[in-house]
Amino acid sequence: MIDSEDELLISTSNRKRPGRPKNEVWQHFNTIPADSTNGKKDLHSGAACKFCKQKWSRGKTSEMIAHLALQCPKPPPPEVRALYLEILNNGSFDDNDDDNSSKRSKPYKQSKITNHVERLTVTDDKQRRCSRALTKFFVTCVVPLWIVENPFFIDYLKELCPGFQVPKRTILSTTMINVETATVIAEMKKKLSNETNLTLGLDGWTSPAGQSLYIFLIMTSDGKEYIHSLKNFSKNSHTGEFLKNEIIKVIEEVGAEKFCSIVSDHASNVVLTKNLVSTKYPHIFPIRCIAHHINLLSSDIIKLNWATNIITCCKKIVTFFKQSHAGGAILQQEIVENMIKGGGLKKYVITRWTTAYDCTDSIIRCKNALKQILENESQLLNLEIISILRKQNFFRNVKDLRTILLPIKKAIINLEHKSTTLADCFINLVIMATAIKELSQTNTGLQINxxxxxxxxxxxxxxxxxxxxxxxxxxxxxxxxxxxxxxxxxxxxxxxxxxxxxxxxxxxxxxxxxxxxxxxxxxIVPSNASCERYFSILGWYMNKRRTSLNCSLLQNMLQMHAYYVSNISNEIKHAYKELSDEGFEDAKIINLKMMMN
Ligand SMILES: [Zn+2]
Incomplete structure (x- = not known):
């Protein structure tokens, strides 16, 4: 083996050095001569990125490649970035550079002599496939990365595959995630190059650590989602002009002609931004998230006197039966005896407005039980509840309100679904209009104009x-x-x-x-519910223990998450393979729902 210490002893001069040449990636970094002043004989040269000036006290090839390919905030020229993305993707860099040059790290490697024996039992290819599967697992299941060093988890993996080298947490969060991200980004680019009529979703979020993060999400017409980037705008003021420039950067990087719309919520600066972008690119339509519209519509309905009165009565009934032990017990008994499906009374929570439907629906479901109690056990009820339940048309009114709320609830659920398009919005709005019209019994017919x-x-x-x-x-x-x-x-x-x-x-x-x-x-994807879903995943990534994850790592993990979920049929190799395509879809959806919440 060539002792690479020699090459490092020679500082920045361009003279041809003996021994193994430095990796080509060094041409984009300034060498910082090893610091010999501290007395220690530290012979590894540091590196400073020529683009963003970030410094490392020790230049590691794999970190430097990943930096150029993924993380450098002042991105190097596109061709440089593409080159290193490919190198990272193919794993065609020699990771041993670092290990060989570091004599001190050797004892750690040698401490596990059994590794060498076990390594014989798995091929490099198997090790690589296992590592990839492990990375996918950690990213999509939102499991804290430190679990990989949990002795029980290691034992579990070793039982399954004794030869598999379980990576350290630091390797998982750097090398493995970087390599996998490079693969995902390359695939993403390939897929997006064939797409047209893309929608850009944009949304901001304040992280548990107080950072202001923005997601740029690319949605295709057939419901696939790709995270373009996650940006930390904590230091910037979010004016329309600033956001506009950021959006245009994203759009132009992917290709402005590929986009047909931008969707976001209704924050005033974002509305302004979308309009500014549309001024530059008239073919890109600014779209407001439809789910927000329908939320507003529903709260307007609840505010009508008629609806408010009904909801208030329903709330009183629910509260009474939740608070009165005797009343609650007898209602529960009635529910069991009458085999009422769906359970007891449901509360109405103002902020979660689909509960308005659930509340009215539960009253209708328990109608007979409530009537029975009124008839046979009225001594358990108070006067207010008795008068509500005796009111003429009470149940009829609740039923009417439920009829109006149902299509709204369905619309919200449908429209927040990934594959929703503007056409679905239109249909859901028509269904809602029909429900309201049917109540008033005045059919106006098709409008002539x-x-x-x-x-x-x-x-x-x-x-x-x-x-x-x-x-x-x-x-x-x-x-x-x-x-x-x-x-x-x-x-x-x-x-x-x-x-x-x-x-x-x-x-x-x-x-x-x-x-x-x-x-x-x-x-056109008219809802940015997806952005909110990714924020909830980010919330999981950044739970108490892990607020320290940096933005670029979060971006990579989110990019991988979105990519795997969008292309799950190709990414899953074993699970559910015994199922038919349809069964696979169902199992996938059920599991993804759990993943998303
Ligand atoms: Zn850099």
Missing amino acids: TFRIICEKALSIWKLLGGREKSANELIAQISNYSLKSKLYDFEFVTGIHTVKNWWLMCKQQNNHIQKLALLMAS
């Missing part, structure tokens, strides 16, 4: 997409043919086989403007 409104809206969008007069006229003609279900648009939509996207792709014609518009509309 609806078609005109649709056409005008379509034209205004078409103009933003850069359409001229001729194509605009053709578009209107196509929309009118579509509304008449004339040829070309007369194919049945087969549920379960067709998606909105491939139904439209089937309608082929020259100058297919309507198809372009429809695909665009079906691609």
